[in-house]
């Protein structure tokens with residue numbers, strides 16, 4: 001093909017018309033809204049994925065159909081670039097333009113413009129691998145996507161129902177197949193073999209972990225956990241809960257990582273199952289986020305969130321690098337967002353360089369690439385560890401001087417296989433946490449005592465126009481509306497250990513307020529009062545006056 005197959009594109013596009021009066025946006029997590037209004041979007045994303053692959057000389061790109069932790073009736077779609085990373089930011093606008101073209105003619109014009117703008121050589125092949133989570137709307141949306149892929153003439157591979165991180169893994173494995181940088185066998189089985197093999201090596205000779213309870217959010221993580229559990233056998237006994245992937249309405253309902261983090265509480269379904277001290281964790285609906293928790297001896301819920309995971313694993317990596325005799329050559333850095341608990345930032349800053357960036361995986365991921373080993377975690381439980389190319393090479397060629405150095409080096413090499421470096425991965429991250437807990441013989445309580453979280457509170461405020469809120473300094477300060485930041489500063493000064501920031505959400509039509517302070521009542525009051533300021537300054541919706549804490 002040296003020209004666009006216009007009549008073919010037209011015929012398919014006519015079968016997937018855009019509904020009027022809906023404005024779509026490719027945001028932080030791709031397109032995401034009610035599954036029932038996404039047919040035209042999926043078709044068009046299929047075409048765009050084909051174009052993206054052609055632009056990258058036929059390297060395989062990925063498409064994942066999921067709405068993660070959102071309610072079951074929502075769905076969404078995002079593109080994955082050839083190294084398994086999220087779509088290059090400059091292409092997000094093309095996705096948005098394509099999705100919003102009102103008619104088939106307008107759509108064809110945008111396709112044409114994308115080809116010209118990005119200088120696509122249409123004679124190149126297009127290769128796309130795609131998967132979806134367990135949502136009921138998934139099957140029909142995938143068939144719309146397949147029409148888009150057919151219309152642009154892409155070679156396709158259907159990865160079926162799978163987790164977001166496995167789809168990212170597949171993309172990288174396909175593109176590195178047979179090269180020195182091979183990421184693993186390009187199949188789901190290859191993923192399980194790679195992770196379980198590394199895990200077994202890392203805990204060899206150690207005391208076997210007690211069973212871990214896993215809340216699978218009634219989502220696709222249940223299927224993947226079941227499969228990896230078969231590979232892990234008794235090296236990590238798992239008790240899988242919330243595995244009802246075909247029960248209508250069950251997905252993410254009163255369970256899952258987001259439920260746990262925002263409510264700071266146990267999924268009710270685990271209430272009479274968890275014994276004090278027993279380790280438990282929750283995945284989200286597409287298994288790329290992870291929350292740990294346990295009940296203390298008084299039966300109180302104790303949460304170990306993304307910040308606590310970062311504290312545990314970053315310290316472990318720093319120690320291993322030192323033990324391997326590599327601390328001069330391999331710099332480890334940590335990336336957080338403004339939502340990171342102040343106590344975690346303080347704890348970690350004493351151990352390694354810590355950088356704060358804007359919310360959203362792409363910002364964290366890119367910042368982490370600047371280190372030899374870059375650890376990133378959002379407080380919400382999404383994160384991973386990146387090893388630069390030169391670090392991987394160094395680890396494989398470095399000559400240890402002592403048996404202790406050799407052991408540490410081996411552990412680091414095995415960690416590079418255990419960790420899914422393409423994107424945050426609940427299963428891979430859980431195995432990583434289990435390795436560290438096993439090595440350190442930590443219980444949940446010992447892990448939790450690394451530092452004590454400052455009490456914090458999140459409030460949503462519904463305002464007339466959230467786009468009126470502009471931030472700087474990694475979202476920690478407002479530049480507009482003018483004058484509001486000064487008022488927030490004055491207020492914060494009155495609270496001991498107070499910190500607060502305001503940012504527009506990238507996924508919901510609200511403004512978010514975060515506050516922390518030395519004691520619980522003060523954190524709540526600060527959040528409430530900053531929320532009130534936001535409301536008063538921004539012509540808040542009468543229904544949106546902050547009263548509900550989420």
Ligand code: 16G
Pocket residue numbers: 028029359360361362378380382504505506507508512
């Ligand atoms: C999306 C982001 C997540 C971020 C969250 C913030 C990805 C894949 N996911 O879920 O990183 O924490 O949005 O949501 O980038 P908010 O903008 O509504 O606060």
Ligand code: MG
Pocket residue numbers: 068069284285286287288289
């Ligand atoms: Mg998710």
